[in-house]
Amino acid sequence: MFIISLSYQKSLEEVDKHLSAHVEFLKTYYEKGIFIASGRKVPRDGGLIMALSSSRADIEAVITHDPFYIHGVATYEITEFVPSMTSSKLAFLANR
Numbered sequence: 001m002f003i004i005s006l007s008y009q010k011s012l013e014e015v016d017k018h019l020s021a022h023v024e025f026l027k028t029y030y031e032k033g034i035f036i037a038s039g040r041k042v043p044r045d046g047g048l049i050m051a052l053s054s055s056r057a058d059i060e061a062v063i064t065h066d067p068f069y070i071h072g073v074a075t076y077e078i079t080e081f082v083p084s085m086t087s088s089k090l091a092f093l094a095n096r
Helices: 012-031 056-063 088-093
Strands: 002-008 035-040 046-051 074-080
Touching: 002 056, 012 035, 056 074
Parallel strands: none
Antiparallel strands: 002 046, 002 074, 035 046
C-alpha cells in the first residue's frame, strides 16, 4: 500500500483550473482498483491518495498521468507501508 502526498506548488487559482481534470484522473484509477481513498489536506495546501499496488515504480508511473503533475501544480511524496492492523471493515488491507 502507498500513501501519495501532494503538495501544491502553485496558487489555488491555478490548482482550480486543473481540478476537474485531476478528479477525472482519480476516477480512472479508482475504477482500476488502484486508488482506494483520496482527499484534500486541511489547510488546503495539497492532498492525499491511498493506493494499492505491488510496486513503487507502478505508482510513480500512474502519477505521471495526473494533470497536477503534467502542469507542475503539485509535487508528490510516496510512502510505502504494510498495514499490520486494521478495523474489521478494512481487514482486506492487512499484510498486503
